[in-house]
Amino acid sequence: MLNINVLYIYPKIMEINNEINLFRIVDNNIKETLVIYGEKQITNYKILMINTMSGEINTICEIxxxxxxxxxxNIKVKDIISQKDLNSMEKYILNLTIY
Known part of the structure; x- marks a missing residue:
């Protein structure tokens, strides 16, 4: 059985070392997470996602x-949680055309 929690951190965003955490998608069964965060660039934030199971970091967009x-x-209204597992959610997020 899928046991997924989406933890939205915003609006409690705090920038630490030029990074902000936006939210986490946690699979309580396998104890792994997708972390969506931003790295401060000169004028923008580069939005990235790390999969704690694989350690892979992917760029989502710059805003x-x-x-x-x-x-x-925009992420909240998408049908992410209906995906069958954490890997499917990761692929779904990476395929979203948000901006």
Whole structure:
């Protein structure tokens, strides 16, 4: 049985060492996570996703600070949680055309 939690961190975003955590998708069965976070660039945030099971880091997009809330809302309304497992969710997020 799939036991997934989506933990939204926003609006408690704190920038630490030029990075912000946006949210996590946690599979409680296998104790692995997809972490969506941003790295501060000169004028934008580069939004990345790390899969804690594989250690792989993928770039999702680049957005400016004013678009962070909109980015999170767009992810929330997508049908991510209906995917069959964490790997499917990762592929689904990477295939989203958000911006």
């Amino acid at each position: 400016n600070e004013s678009e962070i809330e909109s980015f999170i809302e």
